[in-house]
Amino acid sequence: MGDILVKMEGIEKSFPGVHALNQARFELRAGEVHALVGENGAGKSTLMKVLAGIYSKDSGHIFYKDKEVEITSPRAARDMGISIIHQELNLMPHLTVAQNIFIGREPRKGLNFILNENQINEKTKELLDMIHLDLDPQTKVANLTVAKHQMVEIAKVLSFSSEVLIMDEPTSALAESEIEELFRIIRQLRDKGVGIVYISHRLEELKQIADRITVMRDGCYIDTADINSVTKDQIISMMVGREIYETARHEAANKSNEIILEVKNLNRGRAIKNVSFYLRKGEILGFAGLMGAGRTEVARAIFGADPVDSGEIFIKGKKVTIKSPKDAVKYGIGYLSEDRKRYGLILGMDVETNIVLAAYEKFQGVLGYIKQNKTRKKAKSCIDELKIRTPSLQQKVKYLSGGNQQKIVIGKWLTRNCDILIFDEPTRGIDVGAKSEIYKLLNDLAQSGKSIIMISSELPEILRMSHRVIIMCEGRITGELDAKDATQERIMQYATKRENAINTEIGGLEYAK
Amino acid sequence: MQNKVTCSSVIQKKTLLQSDTTQKLLAFGSLIIMFIVFSLASPNFAKFDNIVGILLATAVNGVLAVGVTLVIITSGIDLSIGTGMTFASVMTGVFITYCKLPIIIGVLGGIAAGALCGFINGTIISRMKIPPFIATLGMMMATKGMSLVISGAKPIYFTDAPAFNKIAMGSIASIPNAVLIFFGVAIVVNFILTRTVLGRYTFAMGSNEEAARLSGINVAGWKIAVYTMCGILFGLAGVLMASRLNSAQPALGQGYEMDAIAAAVIGGTSLSGGEGTILGTVIGAFIMSVLTNGLRILSVPQEWQMVVTGSIVVLAVYMDILRRKK
The missing domain is CATH 3.40.50.300 (P-loop containing nucleotide triphosphate hydrolases)
Incomplete structure (x- = not known):
């Protein structure tokens, strides 16, 4: 060094x-x-x-x-x-490798306007040779794999003769x-x-x-x-x-409760690999894992938002086919996205509309006429039930706090009679005070017989809320822990248990023999 | 390891070849098929005079389409090319007939009028951050109004300058100048698009504008350049139009932008930006005019011609989407 x-x-x-x-x-x-x-x-x-x-x-x-x-x-x-290669890459897919590397500083000839394409191709070839990468400089970036994109970014960094390289x-x-x-x-x-x-x-x-x-x-x-x-x-x-501020839950859900949702051998490309699990009535099932572990992908697949390659879903023991969110909602599954402002709410509309939005068929008469007295009544009862703080039903949702917005999304799915609620990062962007209210609400919902899947990247939250924790890594389920056995350390062990690591361990053992 | 890498790059090249040329082959193939079908359906279609007519009809729309292709590759749009063209031809009329200036000044003045419109478009879009659709919609209405105001809503004739008509209608080896100018424009713009900095940044901005900005490219400046380039081209189209009709028709022009955009899209230019070629657009422009001409020769009523053209445009884009899915 x-x-x-x-x-x-x-x-x-x-x-x-x-x-x-x-x-x-x-x-x-x-x-x-x-x-x-x-x-x-x-x-x-x-x-x-x-x-x-x-x-x-x-x-x-x-x-x-x-x-x-x-x-x-x-x-x-x-x-x-000092150069940085971002997690989300910054290349122009329609340009070639060489064009991307030299963008903004192309060697020119003739009136300083005409590009010297040969020169950038040659220089790129040199750069690629330097890192022993056999790639045609004239290949379009759109036709390369993500790995090759990385290499192109590295070649670009090299061309700046960087001394510090940050890779995220x-x-x-x-x-x-x-x-x-x-x-x-x-x-x-x-x-x-x-x-x-x-x-x-x-x-x-x-x-x-x-x-x-x-x-x-x-x-x-x-x-x-x-x-x-x-x-x-x-x-x-x-x-x-x-330190763990919140005491962890030390009770499991009632084991005698019926299994309301069961997923068997769910697969989708590299994002979801052979995922199987079940969810009991009245249970809060925590999904832990690091970013990109595939938790959101599983949730979206169950909700029908993304197509799956294979897998079966059973609701109350009956096999169902969920091809779109519409099907999922029909079977009583509600999905609360981590990005509620984008996917959960219509920010520019009022509280009442947002609460009844997913359930208009309950409130409509002839030719789509909306029975406003009914929607108003429903929205009012929802606000009381969930303790949503809003000056009026006509308040636009964008003016409410994060915690209250989250409650409105919950209210929306409850209005739709959803029994299975999938929460994706339920307290992201919510301040500490409102967090405990959301936690209380989740507990109340579970007690009243709703079943909850809670995806969270915050371990204290997982420990505090879950009756049972499933841990994912790289699209697979790598562990399952009951509340009484779950600790931050054990969850992290599972969350970083990569497939190849397991393989090399096994390989190593065999070699030792 | 080395072997594997080589192998995959060969595969990459192959798919590249397929995906890039398919749309053009498809477009070119349909052009040939249309040509054969119309020739068989009507003996008048393949006659020399009619073909010259098709070429002539393509010239103006073709120049517009080439211009708008540049803009579309940046993932923008220019709706003002049709009425902007009319504005340019009216200005040419003003310079030559009203002001009695030499023809060359009138021609350059017309082109400059177009360039100015394009420059304003580009400035509004990149400096004031107004979406291209809105900015150029405004320019479309404004130039339409200006043309009518300046001309007093009456055509301006070029009777005092008989040579003006020769710009478009003179011919070399029985091919009208307008057609030759169109081909010349296509070749020059193709060179700009593929070999110069302006072309490179046109693609870069359309492909990933943020990445282009982070690469230190002056995105606003180059965008203005692209819209100005488009303006120069619709200015030139205006001059050709005026010369061909031997008059500047202030009420003409609206609707031409849609034909031009359709030609670009049929030729494989992606409305989401980053993709497009001049050759594709030229073929697209020919498909549009062969279709119009052929249907007219078969005495299909004009109303039905529009229905057919509209369907073809949608079909062409759908083919493109299908191709991308693969």
């Missing part, structure tokens, strides 16, 4: 309502791969976006090659030699063989003296690729260590180390 390239100290960053970075620090040496890990929302990406000039810091110091610098824009960062979850969309290819290129860059920041949720792969690791939690710096001096368990406990 070489000299210190980047040193960040006392970085503070707040967004409205969120203290994203709290005295965060980070250090990167030349020629190292430095893993940056933490739970969802720990501030990893935010910290790196500060370094890459995408966010400006509120306070703190950044030193680059021993000199204090102010990084004001992505362009300034790039000119200094580079392997989240890659297959095993593609990850190997990526690692090969990363090692090559490292050996050339590039400092690489590697953000990842996949703890197993860090051992293969990283030299040092820094753990962040709740916007704070926790610790930095050599990767070989820490175990995976130590990393996990550093990641989740916070």
Whole structure:
């Protein structure tokens, strides 16, 4: 490992309502791969976006090659030699590999207007050769796999002769063989003296690729260590180390309650692999896992929002076919999206309309005439029942708080007589006070006989609410725990249990024999 | 490992070849089939005079279509090309007939009038962030009104400048100049689109505008350039139109934008941006005029011609969607 390239100290960053970075620090040496890990929302990406000039810091110091610098824009960062490859890639699918790499700085000839296409193709070829990637510079990016997109981004970074490369979850969309290819290129860059920041949720792969690791939690710096001096368990406990404010639930749902929903062998491409589980009446079933584990995909598949490759769904023991959300609603399934403002509510319309929106057939007369006295009555009773705070039924939903908006979405599905409610991140963007109200509401709903699937990335929430927890990783169910057995550590163990890791373990054992 | 990579890039090339050329082959194939069908249906269709007529009819719409193709590739739209063209031809009339200026000044003035409209379109869209549909809808109405105001709602004749008519209707080897100009325009714009910075950024903006911006491209500036380019082309179309009719007809023009957009779309230009070729658009323009001409020769009433053309446009786009699904 070489000299210190980047040193960040006392970085503070707040967004409205969120203290994203709290005295965060980070250090990167030349020629190292430095893993940056933490739970969802720990501030990893935010910290790196500060370094890459995408966010400006509120306070703190950044030193680059021993000199204090102010990084004001992505362009300034790039000119200094700091490049970032985003989780969502920034390529132009209709252009070729070479055109993408040299976009905005094409070599020109003739009146400074005509492109020198040969030159960019040649230069690109050189770059691709440098990372031993056999790819035609004239291939359109749209025809490449996601893995190749990554490689193209890396080649682009190389062409800026960057000394710092930040990669945000580079392997989240890659297959095993593609990850190997990526690692090969990363090692090559490292050996050339590039400092690489590697953000990842996949703890197993860090051992293969990283030299040092820094753990962040709740916007704070926790610790930095050599990767070989820490175990995976130590990393996990550093990641989740916070105190649990809420006491966990220690009771299981009544085991004698009937099974209301059963899913068998659900499959959809690489997103959902052989998922089977059941849900009892009156039960809150927590779905834990890291981002991209496939939880939302399972929910959408059950709700009929995405087509599935195979799988069976039983409701109250009867096999059903759900091809669209309309079917799902017919069988009493309601889905409350994590992005309620986009998928759950019509923000510009009033409270009453939003509550009865999914159930107009109950309130309509001849030729679609709306029986307004009935909708009003229903909306009123809903507001009382769920304790929605709104000045009137005519208030536009966009003026209500996040907690009240969430309650209106719940009210909408209750009005539709849904018995199975799938909550996707029910408290995202809701402040602490309103959170406990939502929790109470979920408990009341379960007690009144509704069955609830709750997808959440917040472990305390999962522990507090669930009667039973299912943990997913990479589209598979990797574990199931009853409330009394569930702990943050055990859930994280399952949540990072990658398929290939299991395979290599088995392979390793066999080899040992 | 190396082997595998090579192998997959070969496969990629193949699918690329298929997907990019299919639409053009399809369009070109339908053009040939239409030509054969009409020739068999009517002995008058394949006659030299009629074919020259088709070429001539394609010229104006073709120049408009080439211009709007540029705009559509940026994932924009220009509804003002039809009435903008009329505005340009009226201005040409003003310069030549009212002001008695030399023909060359009138021609350049007409083109400049178009360029100005395009420049204003581009500025409104990229600086004021008004959606292209709205901005150019406004320009469409405004230029229509201006044409009528300036001309007093009466045609302007070019009787004092007999040479003006030669611009479009003179001929080389019995092919009218208008047709040659159209081909020239297509070749030049094709070069701009494929070989110059303007063309590259046109595709880049349409493919992923945010990525283009993050790559340090002056998106607003280049967008203005593209709309201005489109304006220059509908200005030129206006001059050709005036020359062909030997008069500037202020009431003409509305509806031409739809024919031009249809030609671009039939030729494989994607309305969501990032995709399109000039060759495709030229073929699309010919399909439109062969269809119109053929149906007229078969004495299909004009009302029914419109029904058929409309159906063809929808069908062409549907074929494109089917192709993409694969």
